[in-house]
Amino acid sequence: MDEGPGGLRGSPPGPFPVRIAAHEEGDRVAELELRGITKRFPGVLANDQIDISVAKGEIHALMGENGAGKSTLMSILYGLYQPDAGEIWLRGERRRFSSPIEAIDAGLGMVFQAFKLFPSLTVAENVIYREEVTRRGLLDHREANRRVTEIADRYGLAVDPTARVERVPVGVLQRVEILKALYRDAQVLILDEPTAVLTPQEAERLFTILRALADDGRTIIFITHKLKEVMAISDRVTILRDGRAVASLTTRETTAAEITRHMTGRDVELRAWPVTRPAGAPVLTCEGLSATGDDGRVVLDSVDLTVRAGEIVGIAGVAGNGQTELAEVIAGLRTAAGGVVTIAGTEVSRAGVAARRKAGLAYIPEDRHGVGTAPTADATDNLSLGHHRSGPLVRRGVLQRGQMVERARELIARFQIKIAGPGTMVGTLSGGNLQKIVVAREMAYHAPLLIAEQPTRGVDIGAIEFVHQQIAQYRDGGGAVLLISAELSEILNLAQRILVMFEGRVVAELDAATATESELGLFMAGGGTGISAVTTVDGTESEHAR
Numbered sequence: 001m002d003e004g005p006g007g008l009r010g011s012p013p014g015p016f017p018v019r020i021a022a023h024e025e026g027d028r029v030a031e032l033e034l035r036g037i038t039k040r041f042p043g044v045l046a047n048d049q050i051d052i053s054v055a056k057g058e059i060h061a062l063m064g065e066n067g068a069g070k071s072t073l074m075s076i077l078y079g080l081y082q083p084d085a086g087e088i089w090l091r092g093e094r095r096r097f098s099s100p101i102e103a104i105d106a107g108l109g110m111v112f113q114a115f116k117l118f119p120s121l122t123v124a125e126n127v128i129y130r131e132e133v134t135r136r137g138l139l140d141h142r143e144a145n146r147r148v149t150e151i152a153d154r155y156g157l158a159v160d161p162t163a164r165v166e167r168v169p170v171g172v173l174q175r176v177e178i179l180k181a182l183y184r185d186a187q188v189l190i191l192d193e194p195t196a197v198l199t200p201q202e203a204e205r206l207f208t209i210l211r212a213l214a215d216d217g218r219t220i221i222f223i224t225h226k227l228k229e230v231m232a233i234s235d236r237v238t239i240l241r242d243g244r245a246v247a248s249l250t251t252r253e254t255t256a257a258e259i260t261r262h263m264t265g266r267d268v269e270l271r272a273w274p275v276t277r278p279a280g281a282p283v284l285t286c287e288g289l290s291a292t293g294d295d296g297r298v299v300l301d302s303v304d305l306t307v308r309a310g311e312i313v314g315i316a317g318v319a320g321n322g323q324t325e326l327a328e329v330i331a332g333l334r335t336a337a338g339g340v341v342t343i344a345g346t347e348v349s350r351a352g353v354a355a356r357r358k359a360g361l362a363y364i365p366e367d368r369h370g371v372g373t374a375p376t377a378d379a380t381d382n383l384s385l386g387h388h389r390s391g392p393l394v395r396r397g398v399l400q401r402g403q404m405v406e407r408a409r410e411l412i413a414r415f416q417i418k419i420a421g422p423g424t425m426v427g428t429l430s431g432g433n434l435q436k437i438v439v440a441r442e443m444a445y446h447a448p449l450l451i452a453e454q455p456t457r458g459v460d461i462g463a464i465e466f467v468h469q470q471i472a473q474y475r476d477g478g479g480a481v482l483l484i485s486a487e488l489s490e491i492l493n494l495a496q497r498i499l500v501m502f503e504g505r506v507v508a509e510l511d512a513a514t515a516t517e518s519e520l521g522l523f524m525a526g527g528g529t530g531i532s533a534v535t536t537v538d539g540t541e542s543e544h545a546r
């Protein structure tokens with residue numbers, strides 16, 4: 001691999017931990033330097049005199065616990081926020097960006113977690129938006145497609161420029177966002193948790209693209225919670241803690257354990273949570289569950305499954321193979337085309353969400369913004385959502401505000417949610433802390449059934465360990481858990497049985513004690529013909545997919 005002009009890959013090892021120093025590369029000018037960046041929000045010092053220096057052609061990871069200040073720092077760099085103090089230096093020149101447009105003009109590009117694309121336009125139209133190529137006053141589609149294809153080919157960003165964005169998968173949408181930045185000749189590309197929504201295969205592909213971009217002299221900064229990624233792809237990593245940059249390390253001279261200690265101040269190793277007791281009676285049963293998508297396509301095809309008390313059943317699958325629809329149909333958010341759902345003995349096939357909750361459902365949805373939380377409401381209200389009709393917070397049909405606040409306070413402390421207080425609006429919370437609000441709320445009421453969909457997405461490693469422990473305790477207390485996760489290690493660490501979904505069907509059932517990631521990967525890719533029978537923890541034989 002080429003050594004970038006910044007020469008960091010060849011820089012001598014420094015003392016541990018390496019404190020970040022401006023002009024770290026001696027007389028060479030850094031591509032990007034942040035000096036003393038400070039940003040205060042009401043009650044929070046989000047960035048506290050942060051110094052970071054990034055060399056040209058470097059892949060720089062930005063890590064830190066939820067609420068450590070990563071997104072704030074990148075928003076300042078991209079001109080979305082103004083710092084209270086500090087300076088941005090680009091190629092040896094001091095810059096001030098009062099808007100993203102100015103940042104883009106200076107050669108910065110940002111890929112957000114929530115893509116900013118027009119669904120009804122084509123890939124090429126999205127890429128060239130506001131930079132249209134025209135011919136005799138009309139949009140020159142052919143030239144636009146040609147230019148987009150040219151950049152895409154150069155970096156291996158496989159896209160069809162003529163495809164409508166609403167019809168392309170998530171991994172491709174991200175490539176479109178990267179193309180948008182490259183089309184504007186971004187020299188520094190910032191990506192906010194770029195693999196959070198990608199399948200492992202798509203993530204691999206993204207890494208290849210990022211490496212090609214870096215080898216071409218582009219500079220990459222990416223926020224992530226995944227240590228594996230940092231170790232695999234980054235040249236250097238900066239760790240934020242409580243708004244301060246506590247270390248900036250050369251990746252090949254450090255370890256995942258070292259980085260974790262800088263982030264959390266302790267050792268964290270995600271481990272398995274084996275069962276101690278056999279599973280009990282069925283709590284969730286689905287028989288012949290089918291559903292169609294908005295375009296009439298079959299998204300769930302005759303799914304049968306059972307989750308028993310004291311059992312975690314994991315659902316593995318490449319995103320888009322019916323997992324989300326399965327959760328939505330069970331939760332009552334999507335109408336089933338057919339089939340029967342029973343929760344804790346009550347048939348709820350045609351019931352609404354409230355009736356299903358009453359029957360015993362708790363639900364951590366994948367979409368924490370749209371479905372999971374109300375951004376303009378405070379933490380107290382958000383931590384009580386769905387529990388306002390019955391349960392411990394209601395007396396004679398009236399919500400007990402005092403108890404709600406008390407409960408919110410307790411959950412904020414227990415789940416270590418970084419928020420000023422129960423009366424604070426949740427819309428300003430960091431992504432991971434918003435996720436913790438949903439997880440805390442849904443786990444607090446000990447419903448018989450918990451559907452947990454991507455429960456640790458965007459959550460830092462310390463909090464992942466905590467959430468895993470909570471889910472395991474929930475199970476050990478007799479709860480039934482349906483765990484849908486894109487993280488195979490999460491499923492393998494927590495579940496007793498694993499069902500693999502492919503094209504809307506359950507194509508395999510595996511015993512988690514003996515299943516491997518590669519075996520799961522095979523079924524997830526549509527290979528293999530399923531497993532006819534596995535022995536469940538309570539000793540019964542369960543027959544499943546063919």
Ligand SMILES: Nc1ncnc2c1ncn2[C@@H]1O[C@H](COP(=O)(O)OP(=O)(O)OP(=O)(O)O)[C@@H](O)[C@H]1O
Nearest residue numbers: 041046066067068069070071072428429430431432
């Ligand atoms: N617009 C805002 N108004 C008030 N507080 C904010 C705002 N944006 C961020 N904060 C606060 O600043 C702190 C840092 O948040 P930030 O989003 O930068 O964290 P993060 O490291 O990106 O976290 P995560 O890993 O959870 O995404 C948090 O306490 C957050 O609540």
